Every structure is written in C-alpha cells, then in structure tokens.
Amino acid sequence: MTVTWTTWVPAPSEVQFGLQPSGPLPLRARGSARPFVDGGILRRTLYMHRVTLRRLLPGAQYVYRCGSAQGWSRRFRFRALKNGVHWSPRLAVFGDLGADNPKAFPRLRRDTQQGLYDAVLHVGDFAYNMDQDNARVGDRFMRLIEPVAASLPYMTCPGNHEERYNFSNYKARFSMPGDNEGLWYSWDLGPAHIISFSTEVYFFLHYGRHLVQRQFRWLESDLQKANQNRAARPWIVTMGHRPMYCSNADLDDCRWHESKVRKGLHGRLYGLEDLFYKYGVDLQIWAHEHSYERLWPIYNYQVFNGSLKFPYTNPRGPVHIITGSAVSPRGQGPCSLPFG
Template sequence: MIAVIIWYHFLDVCCYFNLVFLLCRVKMEPAHAACALLSLAPLLVLGVPPIWTQPEQVHLSYPGVPGSMVVTWTTFNKTESKVEYSLLGGRLFDMTAKGDATLFVDSGEEKRKMYIHRVKLTGLKPATAYVYHCGSDEGWSDVFFFTALNDSTSFSPRFALYGDLGNENPQSLARLQKETQLGMYDVVLHIGTTDHDIYHSNIDNARIGDEFMRQIQSIAAYLPYMTCPGNHEATYNFSNYRNRFSMPGQTESLWYSWNLGSAHIISFSTEVYFYLEYGLELLFKQYEWLKKDLEEANKPENRAVRPWIITMGHRPMYCSDDDQDDCTKFDSYVRLGRKDTKPLAPGLEDLFYRYGVDLELWAHEHTYERLWPVYGDKVYNGSKEQPYVNPKAPVHIVTGSAGCREKTDRFNPNPKEWSAFRSTDYGYTRMQVVNTTHVYLEQVSDDQYGKVIDSIWVVKEKHGFSAWF
C-alpha cells in the first residue's frame, strides 16, 4: 500500500487506476502487488515525458547599455528564442524581440543537455515599466514585469546585496521575494556562490542548479540579477556559472563593469587566486583588465559624473570569522597576492587604493561584518566622531549570511581594530547610491523579522586617490 501511494505521485492518474484494476483482476497479494508496481514504474515514468520546450529559470540582467535588458532562460529541447513585451498598461505583447539559444552540455556523468536562451531588449524607455513573457510557440513562460533602468547620472538606485544564498535553507529568500514585489529595489547584486553545491555536476549532474535558478526566478525575472563567481561555482571550470548567466562584456560573466546613477560598479572573480589548475593566466588577465577599467573610470570627465567606484568580489580581503579560512588561517590572497606562483601573483588592495575605490562588497563568510575604513591592515577613519565622513581608505562590507545549508559562521572573539560591527544573524544588505556624495547602507536581520540592525552613511566630498589625504 505504501509503495502504491508513493508511486501515485509520479504516475499519470489513468495509469494508476489501470494498474490497480489489473492487479485486482489477477488477485495478487498486497506485497506482490507493490513489487509489480515498482518493477513497472520506470516504464511508466518514461511513458509520461516532460515538456522539454517549456521555458524555465527566467532571469534578467543589465548589459550595461542604456535602454536595454537581457532576458535569459532555459529549455531542454531546442526552440526559438523570443520575448514578447509591451508597456505596462498598454496593448499586451505588441513588441517582439528575438535572440539565440546556446547548447550547454554539463560535464557530469549524464552529459545533460540544456539550451540557454538569450534575448536582448533595446530601445526601452528609462524608468518605464514593461510586461513580458519569453519562449516560443512551443511553450511560453509566465507573465513577468520589470522597470527599465533609469540612465540618468542623478538617478538614486536601490540595491539588495548578498552572497551565499542556498537552494537548501535559503532563509532570507521569502523576505527578498516580498520586497521585490513591493518595488523596494532596482537591482540585485548576488556577490558569489549562487548556491551551495549548485553545480556539483559529479553529484547531481547540475539538477540542483536547475532548482536554484527556478527558486530565484521569483526575484530575478523582475529585477536585473547581477552576479560574480564564488567558490561553489568552481566545478568543471565554472562551466555552469559561465553558461547560465549573462553579464556585460565578453568574459563569460567572470569580470565586468557597468554604470548606474553616479556609480561605476565592478564585478570580478576572487576565485582566480584559488583555482590555479584552471590557468594562472586568468589571474593576470583579470588584473590587467581591472587596471585598465579603473584607469578609464578615473579619467576626470568620467569620475566627475560617476564619482563612486564600487567593487564586488566573493572572498573578502578582511574578515574576522573563526573558520580557518582565507582571512584567519593566512593573509588574504585577494588582498596581498600569492608568493608561490611564477611570476608572483599581484594582490588587489594596492590597486584599488591607488585608483580610489570607495566601497568594496564581499561575501563568502556566512556572517555580516562592517569594517572601519581600512588599508594595509590599519584603520583610517575620516574622524573619531564621523568615521565614514571623508574616510581616508576604502570601506568594506561582508554580507554572506543570506542562508545556505552550511548555516552561519562563528566569529573570532578577538577581532582586529578594523572590525566595526558584526552579526551572525541570517540576513542581507540594502544599499542606495543617493547622489555623488552620499551612499546609504543598512543590514536586515531575517532572524529578527526584518529589523534593521546596522546602518551607515558613507559621505565623500572628494573621490579618487587624492581623497585619502
């Protein structure tokens, strides 16, 4: 009887009743009946194929070009790639855009095939709401909506920031879903590890990855969902991450930059310092790219209109978690580089300091930690009374406690002087780039029912390297 109940959930209702009728006709004993059901189950499951042409895992990203948005989704058979869209409140689906589908074969034992569809919408009116669905005449997604990003440099964008959100124990997800529906954010920055074991294809052939992408659709189909790679994406040379996401530039989403409001935002990979088996050249290629990007952002005409430079990378330069990891067991490779490579791998702290990076966002540690302005392991507050007003070094925020199967981490009971505020609550960070001089950040505790447990204003009347003096 138990076996019959279990298989009922997997089989077509008609097949179920036909089997019951057949077993009753031959008057099998209950145990034999259950065995018969189990033996026939594989055939019956194969007899009810899924809809391989149905779009799923829909998510948006901003390609860095004003008036545009990229829609990405997955099917398991090849189909057309179309997005039908319209102004919210207008004639439904009166515009159509077409794109391409790329075959991605996971490297696990099953060599699972999936088609990643990308369609770029262009000519969007800034700050205007649109409704859309994606797919083809062989299957359409649900109907979603989004607001095209405002391309004005006076725009004050609102961000949700977090890393290490898991498919298992995603504690902050429900609150983020609701706040997305309430229109509280313009963009999400997912700062690495887009799930724990999401792409461990040797275990699940990337099926957990599918589940995670379905899970975040309730946020990512409505807001640009901007990412950077983390350590849990590393399986098979980050192949699932590189194929599933659609970030700006031509680097398979590993590193890129874009502009919004008065901010220039840089996303990069900290993992090039740890997975040297995938090629040391990636580390040096990224470093040179970062240097050129920062040089361009610091040209007087560019820094004048977008004075804030904000970076996001997964593993922090500084942290005080007691987990025997990057920041506690050894000095951060990301900060100081590596001395065991030929040539020596350069770190990023001096580079970011030299080009006047204002704010550095991190995750990886499953906690929240706000630092005093810090450089070279020393505190450089703006003043004793107002440490974040005209700070003399970059401000670091670690926000990796959104919720995952590895739970939250513990803190070292004796942190260094640069540690300003710490919390082991599950939660996430909100940020608003208000104008050219003010950025506001606050930490939300999901454990405390959405209470804001920490907040700061970073105020800078001057940006760039000269601001440190």
C-alpha cells in the same frame, strides 16, 4: 536588459513585451540559444536562451513573456533602469544563497514584488551547488530565484562553489556584460561604477594562471577609465566573493595576513589591495563568510577613518562590507574579535 531562460529541447528565442499591464504585447526581440552540456555523469544537455531588450524607456515598467511558438512562459514585469547619475539606486546585496535553507529569500522576493530594489548584487555562491545531481540543483535554484531575477537586473560574480567543471554552470546560467563569460565585468548604475570580478582565479590555478594576470590588467584598465569619469560618477564599488579581511573564527583566506586576494600570488603578484587603493575604490563588497561585517575604512591593516566622530565621511581608505549570510545549508559562521 537581457532575458535568459532554459529549455530542454532546441527552440527559437523570442521575447514579447510592452507597456500595458494586460492585453497584447506589441514589441518583439529575438536572440539565440546555445546548448550547455553539464559535466556530470549523465552529460545532461540544456539550451540556454538569451535575448537582449534594447531602447527601453528609462524608468518605465514593462510586461513580457519569453519562449516561442513551442511554448511561452507566464508574464513577468520589470522596470527599466533610470538614466543619468542624479539618483540613488536601491540595491539588495548578499552572497551565499542556497537552494536549501534560503532564509533570506522570502524577504527578498516580497521586497522585489513591492518594488523596493533597482537591482540585486549576488556576491558569489549559488545553490550549493549548481552542478550537483547532474545540474538539477542548479535548475532548482534558478526556479527559486525566478520571481526576483525575472523582475530586475540580477548581477553576479563567481564564488568557490561555482568552480566545478571550470565554472560551467555559472557561465551558462547567468548573462553579464562584457566578453569574459561573467567572470569579470563592470557597469554603471546612477552615480556609481560597479566592478564585479573573480577572487577564484587566485585559488583554482589549474584552470590557468594566466587568468590572474588577465583579470588584473583588465581591472587596472577599467579603474583608470572610472577615475577619468569621477566627475560624473564619483563612486567606485567592487564586488568579489572572498574578502581581504574578516574576523570569523575559521581558516579562510581572509584570516591570514598574507591573504591571496589582498597580497596576490606568493604574497607579491597581482594583489588587489594596492591596486584598489591606488585608484581610490570607495566600497568593497564581499561574501563567503556566512556572516555580516562592516569594517572601518582600512588599508594594509591600518584604519583610515575620515575623523573620530565621522569615520565614514571622506575616509582615506576603502570601506569593506561582508554580506555572506543569505544563507547556505551550513548556516552562519562563528566570529572572533573584530578589527578596531
């Protein structure tokens, strides 16, 4: 579990934590802070602190605070994730949550405080936009989600609204596993192997076309390893911002047959649908469209239901879910005719 916070001036990075709901916090963990210089006209400098808590007792509830002798946060609580594969994780899954008009947030905060979730999957698009007003909108958004993100793993992937200054606010503000600045990574949760990746490398090519190839090769390697571990973790789940398919009445990539995410650059290079189908990805989670949509198991525009009566039982293709209605300032999107 990694704890991340921001200060306006340099300071030591420490977390004090323990198992007792009140009284002293006997355990200590130290980390580091790095300056983050926003790309806006004011070039605001923030200090991003990261401390990783190790050797936690599975399923135990901890109390903690972060900071230093220069100042401490209030106390927060979180429950360490369970070990093993023989349990069913409870997830809150959504994308496209703004600092303004966050309609889903009161319910999310209440459910989190009641202990209804083990983790959050935020599938891109934060704050609208974190870079705006010299990154003060990002500050406001992080304060908004603090009651949730301080209480359980808040797992993310980048969306198109994080693009400014080469995704710098996204990279600085969130701490994800791996060494790819949170753009792509994977982790295990109960019986599932969850892969987060960036659809945005296909669209913002001025940051480097090599990122498309790097991510694709990493994805294939990770999927190969996940398939070798199917006996222990039978479910492979992916999360990326822009969907391959959708029925919304707009001009987004998912409305085109030769979708960049689905078919790749120029309709043939590094497409993800064939890759995910080859390695048997079970569930693909998306956002971007400001609506909710669940497809029948599908591959290459063909339905691959398990059976007429039980389409989702032993399907022959992946299930796609779009959940981008958390919601943004622009509200929810109109839909046209659904697939099927």
